[in-house]
Amino acid sequence: MRGCQKVSGTPARPGCNVPNCKLRRESFDSVPSKYCKKHTCEHFSSPPPGKPRCDKWKEPWESVCSHHVICPISNCNQARLQFRLSGPEPKYRRGKFCYNHKCLLEECGELRSTLGQGPLQYRPYCNEHICQDSACPAMHVEGFNFCVNHKCESWGCPAPRASRRFCDNHNRCQWVPWGSCALPKEENQDFCSRHLQCETQDCRLRKAPNLKHCVKHTCRERDCKDSSGNYAYCIEHRCGHEGCGEHRTVGATMFCALHSCQSRGCKLLRTPRGLYCETHTCIYSGCGNEKVIRELCEFHFQEECQEGVRADHDEERRRFEYERERGRNTILALETELRQRDQTIQQLRGRNAWVPY
Secondary structure (H helix, E strand, C coil): CCCCCCCCCCCCCCECCCCCCCCECCEECCEECCCCHHHECHHHHCCCCCCCCCCCECCCCCCCCCCCCECCCCCCCCECCEEECCCCCCCEEECCCCCCCECCCCCCCCEECCCCCCCCCCCCCECCCECCCCCCCCECCCCCCCCCCCECCCCCCCCECCECCECCCCCECCCCCCCCCCCECCCCCCCCCCCCECCCCCCCCECCCCCCCCCCCECCCCCCCCECCCCCCCCCCECCCCCCCCECCCCCCCCCCCCECCCCCCCCECCCCCCCCCCCECCCCCCCCECCECCECHHHHHHHHHHHHHHHHHHHHHHHHHHHHHHHHHHHHHHHHHHHHHHHHHHHHHHHHCCCC
């Protein structure tokens, strides 16, 4: 016919063998399937090594046929674990094993380990994730072959524990320098019994955690690890007064509040008679008050001032009495002289009265 052309190409693929399915059959690795892609079992498209391709069909939402839904472990009738694929349509895939035979680690789909177990007995995790101790059901620590309870606690050591917390190599006492003591550690401790003993002389008690001395002989000052001896504080933090074990006051003073001079900024020992040291104590005999003026306390300075005022007053009074007495004597002498003059004048007048003319 005019205008018609013969179209060349591959012949159309046969239809899917599943009843009522109108899709065409699919080929995988050049091997044709009897079914379309939606109905071809995963064991046909991707058969396990050494296994024949599956010729059974599957539901469109499944990944395997009804035969391969069952767990492949002998005598197991449980279905393989199923999980949904992301996407708008509900599609699912099957894991390799059922829940009872799959590794308990969520992201792992391998078979559980049979290491150290009897026939048909399985441990909770696969060989890659199970602790290599044959009697342990726990998962191993990442990067190691054993779990936290069976791995040596020494940092980075992959060896299994030999006793308590460490392997044979790391179970030795960690007394510094390391390796100088070959005795085994005490349980849940880093040192042997000898090096766990308080270092204070003649003490047999155990050291406090991370300290050199027991609780009784450790200085009570925060962050101080020195021995307190028979006191509450070490020699650096206790009062320097002989026999006193109280805490030194804040600052560079060597004494406690009871024995340090109370004068501001002074760090010396106070005298037995008061609150101040010799430098800051009143020089007045028996006085323990603080010096204020001219080596004296306020009280004795005022007393000295009052004595000075009284002395000046007495001197002024004596001088006044002296001057008054001297003035009185002068007056008496003048009065005597005047009387004598009056007498002389009277005598002269008497003589002149009867002299004849």
